[in-house]
Amino acid sequence: MPLFFPHFDRRRLPLLLALIALLVGVTAAMLAGIRSFDASTRWVTHSYEVQGQIEAVRSALGHAEATARGFRLSDDPGLEAQYREVRQLPLQRAEALLQTVRDNPEQHGRAEALRDRVRERVQQIDHSVSLQTAGRGAEANRDMLLRGVPLDAALERVATEMERHEQRLLDSRRTDNDRSSTRLRAVVVGGMAVSLAMLGMLLSMVGREARRARRHEQQARDAVETLEAAAVQRERLGEQRRTLAAFAGLLHSCQSVDEVLDVAGNALAQLVPHGAGACYTMRASQNLLERHVLFGTRGEEYAEFIRPDQCWALRRGDAHAWDPRRPTAFCEHLRGMTEEQACGICVPLTSQGVVLGVLHVSSRLGEPLSEYERAAVESVGEHLGVVLHSLDLRESLRMQSLRDPLTGLYNRRYLEESLPREAERCERRGRPLSVLMLDVDHFKRFNDEHGHAAGDALLARIGQVLAATTRGEDIACRFGGEEFTVVMPEADVEQATARAEQIRAAIAEASILYLGRELGPVTASIGVDELRAGMDTPQTMMARADRALYAAKAQGRNRVLRVGAATTG
Structure with a gap:
């Protein structure tokens, strides 16, 4: 040492060596802790992936079962073809799960059992x-009852065992992750x-060597700042990973779009502390x-509403950022915002080619999001797209149970679920809501003359007419027997009456083909009423529309009558 530094005091050598050894040890401990933390995080992510794939197996098998059930109920060749297309998907999902857990012999055995149960169920x-x-529909239904229920129970037991095992692994890995994080912070801080x-002591001892001391002091400060910045950055990245992992885990437990968006909002508030954001979902x-x-x-x-062509992210199918300091394209739906409000990123919410919405997040600082914030927002958008698509699939399966098999319209159960919800939504937004009550005239006489099978053909034809003459946002339901109900959100009584006249005329002009014969014509009577905000409940509105329907029948049938006025067909 004196050979290179002739003024170096040997008394400082032990302190210098100790300081160097300590810094090397701290750095080595930090690197080891980071590696341990990264490994724990990867295993936590692996557990979430396994849980998601188990749910994917259930979803794919449920979709195949629902499609097959629809074919057995309707004998529709299109549903049979659709089933042929999706029948292999449960096995593919089970094989993918098997590959994911190949490193865990216990889970691998369960995955093989699950795959076997899925294969047996598909067969x-x-x-x-x-x-x-x-043409052996009754036998097919008996076969499903005798064999399908036990197979489903066995398959669910295996899937539940896998989920419980994976949850135990996940809890253990979270605990290890927390311990690693605590140790890492303690090592770094201490x-x-x-x-x-020790650095302060060394600097005080070399005070007489002013120039060299100042240079060493500056170098030491730079090193400390670099270490602090690296520690802060690592901590921020670790926190971001933990937030995203927790967000992904919560998403799989959400049961509705509102829950999903609430979880996403909480996650984004942590990932972009000074930002703000909104999500648009496709109607x-x-x-x-x-x-x-x-x-x-x-x-x-x-x-409140935007069109798909007003957002560059939806046009391009990729994230689109806007920075007022750079010449980038400006989304039309951001018109009217200040630069601080608009400066941010739009992320499309898509899954399997389906556009589900768009996410907009801004920094509210007049500056673009940082690279890490942008990556976090895109990751949230990707998770949102997958989960929203999964909810849509789940909702479509639920909707199949809410359809009347004869007419294809919603059944009374769905009407009782949706009418209060639509009434509350329209009342909250100050929009009107109307309801039509429709009854087929002389339906009993039609049944007596042509038989119940012909009556069923008539009801099915009425369902086709209602489906063709109502709007996409309307809710057309079979109320019971020959009675039908149409809920018309954001339509006042005049608009509803005009639409009822169109429906009445379409029914009167419709032809009913049965066994090669054309039956009819038939007519219908319709009662119309509008929800009175703050005064009505859905039940009282339905009761008034029902009274208007029977008044229309009493006045000669084949007409539309609304509360307080009548229109004759």
């Missing part, structure tokens, strides 16, 4: 579909504190997107 469904195709104390008509406020804003600056 049993194939058999019932074959029986239905051969090591840096001791290092700074059933596929021509408008509806606003949902997520975090950091009341939403007044956002348009």
Whole structure:
């Protein structure tokens, strides 16, 4: 040492060596802790992936079962073809799960058992579909009852065992992750504190060597700042990973779009602390997107509805950022916002080629989001797209149970679920809501003359007419027997009466083909009423529309009557 530093005091050598050894040890401990933390995080992510794939197996098998059930109920060749297309998907999902857990012999054995149960269940469904195709529908239904229920129970037991095992692994890995994080913070804080104390002692001892001391001091400060910045950055990235992992885990437990968006808003509030954002979800008509406020804003600056062509992210199918300092394209739906409100990123919410909505997040600082914030927002958008698509699939399966098999319209159960919800939504937004009560005239006489099978053909034809003459947002239901109900959100009584006249005329002009004969014509009587905000319940509105219906029958049938006025056909 004196050879290179002739003024170096040997008394400082032990302190210098100790400081170097401490810094090396702290750095090595930090690197080891980071590797341990990254490994724990990967295993946590692996557990979420396994749980998601188990749910995917259930979803794919449920979709195949629902399609086969629809074919058995309706004998529709299109549903049979659809089943042939999706029948292999449960096995593919089970194989993918098997590959994911190949590193865990215990889970691998369960995955093999699950795959075998799925294969057996698919074979049993194939058999019932074959029986239905051969015209042996009753036998197919008995086969499903005798064999399908035990197979489903066995399959669910295996899936539940896998989920419980994976949850135990996940809890253990979270605990290990927390311990690793705590140890890493303790090593960093303690090591840096001791290092700074020893560095101060060393600098005080070399005070006489002013120039060299100042240079060493500056170098030491730079090193400390670099270590602090690296520690802060690592901590921020670790927190971001934990937030995203927790967000992904919660998403799989959400049961509704509102729950999904609430979880997403909480996650984004942590990932972009000074930001704000809103999400637009695609309506059933596929021509408008509806606003949902997520975090950091009341939403007044956002348009309530936008079209898909007003957002560059939806046009391009990729994330689109806007920076006022750079010449980038400006989304039409952000018109009217300040630069601070608009400066941010739009992320399309898509899954399997289906556009589900768009997510907009801004920094509210007049500056673009950082690279890490942008990556986090895109990750949230990707998870949102997958989960929203999964909810749509789940909702479509639920909707199949809410359809009347004869007419294809919604059944009374769905009417009782949806009417209060639509009434509350329209009343909250100050929009009207109307309801039509429709009854087929002389239906009993038609049945007596032509038989019940012909009556069923008539009701099915009425269902086709209602489906063709109502709007996409209307809710057409079979209320019971020959009675039908149409709920018309955001339509006043005049608009509803005009639409009822169109329906009445379409029914009167419709032809009913049965066994090669054309039956009819038939007519219908319709009662119309509008919800009175703050005064009505859905039940009282339905009762008034029902009274108007019977008044229309009393006045000669084949007419539309609304409360307080009548229109004759």
